[in-house]
Amino acid sequence: MKKLLFVAGILLSGIGAKAQTQGSIGLNLYGGYTFEDQISNNASYIEIQDGFQYGIGAEFYVRPSKSIELKYLRMDTSTPVFAPSLTAPFKVGQINVGNDSSAINYVLIGGNNYFQTANPSLIPFIGLDLGLGWASGDQSTSARFAWDFKAGVKIKASDVVSVKLQGYFQTIWGSYGSETYYYPGWGTVTYPNNSSLYQFGLGAAFAFDFK
Known part of the structure; x- marks a missing residue:
C-alpha cells in the first residue's frame, strides 16, 4: 500500500503538464493479458478464464494534458460452469x-490525465472510463453497466508514434446471473443477478497521434 501511495504521489505531482497539442487526435490499438475471475453461488461457480484482450480507441485531446477517449475492447475466453454431481460423493465438476x-x-468512454516527468518522452497517465459491457456466448448477452480504471506510462518514439504500457482493472456489474440450470432429481442452479465480473490485466497499446 505504501508503494502504491508513493507512485500515486509522483503521478499527481505532475498535474497540468503538457503531453500533447490541444485539439490533436489519437488512435490507440490495444492488447493485453487479462487474468481470470470466479463467480460463486454456494457450491456452484463460474470461472471466467484468463486470456488476451484486444481493442481500439479514438482519443481527443481537449487540453494538452487531458483527453477524452472512446474505445471498444474484447476478450475471447472460456466460462466453464461447475456444480455438484448428482450422485455420491457429489463431487463438483x-x-x-x-x-x-x-x-x-x-464499449467505454472516459478521460485520461497525463503528467510531466523530467524526461519528455516518458509521460505517466491515469484514466477512468464508463460504459457498457456484456458477456456474449453461452452465458448471457445482455449489456450491463461497466467501468475501468487504468494507469501506466506513455513512451514517445516520435511526435506521432508512442507505446502505452498500462495496468487496468475492469468490471461489469451483474454480468452473470440470468442463467438457470436444471438437473433431473437434483433441482436448479441459478446465479444471482448481482454476480459481477471483476478482472485485472496488464497490457500495452500502440498510439498514433495526429495534429
Whole structure:
C-alpha cells in the first residue's frame, strides 16, 4: 500500500503538464493479458478464464494534458460452469463441457490525465472510463453497466508514434446471473443477478497521434 501511495504521489505531482497539442487526435490499438475471475453461488461457480484482450480507441485531446477517449475492447475466453454431481460423493465438476465459449466485450468512454516527468518522452497517465459491457456466448448477452480504471506510462518514439504500457482493472456489474440450470432429481442452479465480473490485466497499446 505504501508503494502504491508513493507512485500515486509522483503521478499527481505532475498535474497540468503538457503531453500533447490541444485539439490533436489519437488512435490507440490495444492488447493485453487479462487474468481470470470466479463467480460463486454456494457450491456452484463460474470461472471466467484468463486470456488476451484486444481493442481500439479514438482519443481527443481537449487540453494538452487531458483527453477524452472512446474505445471498444474484447476478450475471447472460456466460462466453464461447475456444480455438484448428482450422485455420491457429489463431487463438483464442470457441467457445460464443450459449451463454454464466451467473449467479454466493453464499449467505454472516459478521460485520461497525463503528467510531466523530467524526461519528455516518458509521460505517466491515469484514466477512468464508463460504459457498457456484456458477456456474449453461452452465458448471457445482455449489456450491463461497466467501468475501468487504468494507469501506466506513455513512451514517445516520435511526435506521432508512442507505446502505452498500462495496468487496468475492469468490471461489469451483474454480468452473470440470468442463467438457470436444471438437473433431473437434483433441482436448479441459478446465479444471482448481482454476480459481477471483476478482472485485472496488464497490457500495452500502440498510439498514433495526429495534429
